[in-house]
Amino acid sequence: MNTQDKIQFLQTAIAKLFNTRVDLNLDDQLRDIGLDSLDVVELQLYYEEHFDVQLPDTAVINTVGDIVALM
Amino acid sequence: MKIHTIHDLSDGVVVDILKDNLSKITDANIVKNYHPDWSGQPGNLFYILAQGRYRPGHGKYYVITDDDDKYMCSAGWNEYELDTSVALVLTRMYVSPGFRCQYILGNTVLPEMIEASTGHKHIWITSNNHNRAIYLFFERAASGKKTALFNDWPPIYRRFKPLGKKTVYYTEQWIAEYEHTR
Secondary structure: OOHHHHHHHHHEEEEEEOOOOOOOOOEEEEHOOOOOOHHHHHHHHHHHHHHHHOOOOOOOOOOOHHHHOOO | OOEEOOOOOHHHHHHHHHHHHOOOOOOOOHHHHHHHHOOOOOOHHHHHHHHOOOOOEEEOOOOOOOOOOOOEEEEEEOOOOOOOOEEEEEEEEEHHHHHHHOHHHHHOOOOOOOHHOOOOOOOEEEEEEOOOOHHHHHHHHHHOOOOOOOOOOOHHHHHEEEEEEEOOOOOEEEEEEEOOOO
């Protein structure tokens, strides 16, 4: 999975889960993409299930690039 | 930011702010509980306010606006009439789309709601199947798992522990209970 594929994964996940179309770039702040407080929990679950991983509670994720780096 | 509080429908200015903004709701999952056109239904916020669920000493409803009285969000706390050892917090919560994921209620009025309801043995946050992600947060927090992919909820929510399903107001709800410090 290259960087563009990872960004595409995130965009697809957001579209699938929340019916929201977003165009993401590595530097984008995730808090600005319009998701609500329930969406961020659901996105966490989706991420874990899709990649079969469990991110540490201490993982700090602020930008699209932060997620891409963890994939 | 301003925090307005009401116990019923008598404060016309604040009630009008609520009505103007909640009348914009179109989501079929929640419209009957919030839209003033459904105020004759028992689960509707305006019905609940009129019936005295948030009356002084037993509850309060908080309406948060910006300095120009533009609606941001609202929620209440109230004693559970069918078991008065229980206080319910963040009831009839709604956040205007432009202010979501800013945790305004969690950071501003939730601590005050808890303080106001500490005379109750149990303080609960309830959620239903529609907003079950609320409960997933509490389950994951209790098991030490990461709770949100980004922009996590304020720490005060981690004081609530998942209890499972209970019947509240004749409906099965997912319950998280506040862990008292004393």
